[in-house]
Amino acid sequence: MEIGTIVTTNRIAGDKDGKVSFPAVLLVDGDTITSDQDALAKVTVTGEVLNDLRGPKIVIQKFKNKTGYKKRQGHRQDLTRVKITGIK
Structure with missing residues (x-):
């Protein structure tokens, strides 16, 4: 990563100003x-939270032959978009 990525x-979860730090x-x-x-x-990477979003829908299907068992469910991962502001 570099600054601006x-x-x-x-x-x-960022702080109240939307700042986060990474090791x-x-x-x-x-x-x-x-x-x-x-x-x-001694090195810290700081960033600014741009927005929170949801990932693409992942469809989970389970099926067992000859037993009549079918199950379908979905999942969307919670994501955060972060802009790197400093590497010190």
């Missing part, structure tokens, strides 16, 4: 790649 994640998992700065946990503990 818009990311869609599972539902995240860094991997840091790539030019040719240097940092994956050490101690160094990454």
